[in-house]
Amino acid sequence: MPSGQLLLEEPIRMASILEPSKPSFFSAMTKIVGTLGPKSRSVEVISGCLKAGMSVARFDFSWCDPDYHQETLENLKTAIKSTTKLCAIMLDTVGAEMQVVNKSETTITLQEDGEVVLTPDQGHEATSEILPINFDGLAQSVKKGDTIFIGQYLFTGSETTSVWLEVSEVKGNDVVCIIKNSATLHGSLFTLHASQVHIDLPTLTEKDKEVISTWGVKNKIDFLSLSYTRHAEDVRQAREFLSKLGDLSQTQIFAKIENVEGLTHFDEILQEADGIILSRGNLGIDLPPEKVFLFQKSALNKCNMAGKPAVLTRVVDSMTDNLRPTRAEATDVANAVLDGSDAILLGAETLRGLYPVETIYTVGRICSEAEKVFNQDLYFKKTVKFVGEPMTHLESIASSAVRAAIKVKASIIICFTSSGRAARLIAKYRPTMPVLSVVIPRLKTNQLKWSFSGAFEARQSLIVRGLFPMLADPRHPAGSTSATSETILKVALDHGKALGIIKSHDRVVVCQKLGDASVVKIIELED
Numbered sequence: 001m002p003s004g005q006l007l008l009e010e011p012i013r014m015a016s017i018l019e020p021s022k023p024s025f026f027s028a029m030t031k032i033v034g035t036l037g038p039k040s041r042s043v044e045v046i047s048g049c050l051k052a053g054m055s056v057a058r059f060d061f062s063w064c065d066p067d068y069h070q071e072t073l074e075n076l077k078t079a080i081k082s083t084t085k086l087c088a089i090m091l092d093t094v095g096a097e098m099q100v101v102n103k104s105e106t107t108i109t110l111q112e113d114g115e116v117v118l119t120p121d122q123g124h125e126a127t128s129e130i131l132p133i134n135f136d137g138l139a140q141s142v143k144k145g146d147t148i149f150i151g152q153y154l155f156t157g158s159e160t161t162s163v164w165l166e167v168s169e170v171k172g173n174d175v176v177c178i179i180k181n182s183a184t185l186h187g188s189l190f191t192l193h194a195s196q197v198h199i200d201l202p203t204l205t206e207k208d209k210e211v212i213s214t215w216g217v218k219n220k221i222d223f224l225s226l227s228y229t230r231h232a233e234d235v236r237q238a239r240e241f242l243s244k245l246g247d248l249s250q251t252q253i254f255a256k257i258e259n260v261e262g263l264t265h266f267d268e269i270l271q272e273a274d275g276i277i278l279s280r281g282n283l284g285i286d287l288p289p290e291k292v293f294l295f296q297k298s299a300l301n302k303c304n305m306a307g308k309p310a311v312l313t314r315v316v317d318s319m320t321d322n323l324r325p326t327r328a329e330a331t332d333v334a335n336a337v338l339d340g341s342d343a344i345l346l347g348a349e350t351l352r353g354l355y356p357v358e359t360i361y362t363v364g365r366i367c368s369e370a371e372k373v374f375n376q377d378l379y380f381k382k383t384v385k386f387v388g389e390p391m392t393h394l395e396s397i398a399s400s401a402v403r404a405a406i407k408v409k410a411s412i413i414i415c416f417t418s419s420g421r422a423a424r425l426i427a428k429y430r431p432t433m434p435v436l437s438v439v440i441p442r443l444k445t446n447q448l449k450w451s452f453s454g455a456f457e458a459r460q461s462l463i464v465r466g467l468f469p470m471l472a473d474p475r476h477p478a479g480s481t482s483a484t485s486e487t488i489l490k491v492a493l494d495h496g497k498a499l500g501i502i503k504s505h506d507r508v509v510v511c512q513k514l515g516d517a518s519v520v521k522i523i524e525l526e527d
């Protein structure tokens with residue numbers, strides 16, 4: 001542990017809590033994924049989001065069309081250029097999401113104790129008596145007494161626009177429900193959630209496939225956020241689909257666990273996926289409230305032990321309309337970090353919230369404070385024990401690099417990597433200092449043309465806690481001599497100095513290959 005670090009497990013001087021934190025170049029080691037939409041699509045606001053610490057932009061296709069998202073993405077590109085902040089792109093699918101079909105977007109008022117019918121017959125206009133939906137199997141899926149929830153797209157916990165229904169009768173293809181609370185539905189999109197009920201809709205719908213193979217390919221998406229992942233097979237099928245789409249064979253799949261079905265198959269899903277999104281919005285309705293934290297803590301622990309990034313959603317709902325989070329939300333963000341999240345995903349807060357930039361900034365500050373008291377020592381020991389012996393050579397090198405960096409109080413770790421594997425393994429051991437992952441391009445061919453790898457690998461580290469990528473010049477391709485390694489190291493050190501993350505006399509731990517051997521070396525900088 002670096003000296004002066006608070007350890008929550010030890011008695012601390014209360015006044016030390018108030019000591020201001022030293023400003024650092026990176027807002028936090030924990031990453032922030034922002035969902036871009038109406039309130040976060042101008043170059044100006046996106047630039048603000050990037051500067052505040054957003055490193056992944058999520059485009060949610062549950063909502064709006066590809067042209068709209070393309071316009072936002074073009075603005076994101078401009079903002080990336082002008083701020084020189086890196087940002088990865090995540091496409092979020094619609095998947096097995098049930099939606100109310102309300103073409104004319106009329107306001108619908110539902111009265112407590114009244115009745116409303118859910119029908120697959122989309123010929124009906126949506127009214128207070130009947131709501132057409134996009135799924136024709138609901139009547140076969142639910143039974144009397146089941147709970148159905150209807151909420152505004154990216155609903156927050158504090159809205160009066162969401163309604164609880166109880167199924168009272170199934171009539172042919174229609175489902176008659178009792179309204180449990182009065183609510184007014186207005187807005188363009190309402191989603192339905194039937195609690196703990198299997199919905200026989202595909203995880204990757206035809207519309208999703210269409211969007212991925214057009215918008216996704218065109219924009220070389222770094223991450224696919226696979227909504228409603230319920231089985232490992234869902235991930236395998238998505239992988240198979242991506243493998244035939246050129247560059248998208250490199251897209252990482254983040255399985256979104258949003259219901260009890262996904263929770264039940266968590267272990268198999270984790271094995272297949274590149275990362276996990278704990279979709280607490282939907283899962284928070286599917287699970288009894290007293291069980292949510294148990295899933296969160298055990299799922300994050302499993303992701304950490306597997307060395308796969310975990311993303312947590314729905315943290316500061318109330319910031320959609322307010323400049324400050326509630327105390328519960330502020331504490332929740334910190335606990336997400338202490339529990340092991342790699343990234344926090346903001347939904348409504350950035351998409352339609354009034355304070356997207358301030359929200360990112362606030363969440364980043366809370367994360368950064370929590371990182372300082374994260375018990376790295378305990379975590380490290382737990383991880384080493386979990387992995388067991390014999391460790392793979394690379395994992396042993398990676399964990400040693402983290403140990404050495406802490407022991408010598410290094411200001412950063414520099415990791416050379418091509419596939420990204422070494423950097424991810426270092427991040428797995430949760431170093432307390434930033435890791436500059438220097439991605440060395442590799443010359444590759446797809447039989448049609450030659451190109452350099454590296455861009456995907458670099459951007460994909462933008463969702464991993466503690467990793468900060470730098471793409472090396474392709475004139476220094478992988479597998480080259482120790483002389484080029486030295487040149488690249490010098491470039492990396494200069495880059496670190498220019499960013500202000502390293503200064504004269506600092507110690508730096510470097511993980512690289514020299515000849516055939518992976519080595520960890522400690523260097524002390526001169527003036």
Ligand SMILES: Nc1ncnc2c1ncn2[C@@H]1O[C@H](COP(=O)(O)OP(=O)(O)O)[C@@H](O)[C@H]1O
Nearest residue numbers: 416417418419421422440478479511512513518
């Ligand atoms: N171009 C490179 N030059 C020097 N060392 C490298 C290079 N690429 C990877 N390494 C080192 O090689 C080892 C294997 O790293 P890994 O990320 O698994 O590389 P690969 O891209 O070959 O899978 C690590 O010690 C890493 O730091």
Ligand SMILES: C=C(OP(=O)(O)O)C(=O)O
Nearest residue numbers: 154279280281282313314
């Ligand atoms: C982010 C979530 O899902 P969606 O994007 O489908 O609203 C969630 O359920 O927390």
Ligand SMILES: [K+]
Nearest residue numbers: 062093094227
């Ligand atoms: K979605």
Ligand SMILES: [Mg+2]
Nearest residue numbers: 258279281282
């Ligand atoms: Mg969801």
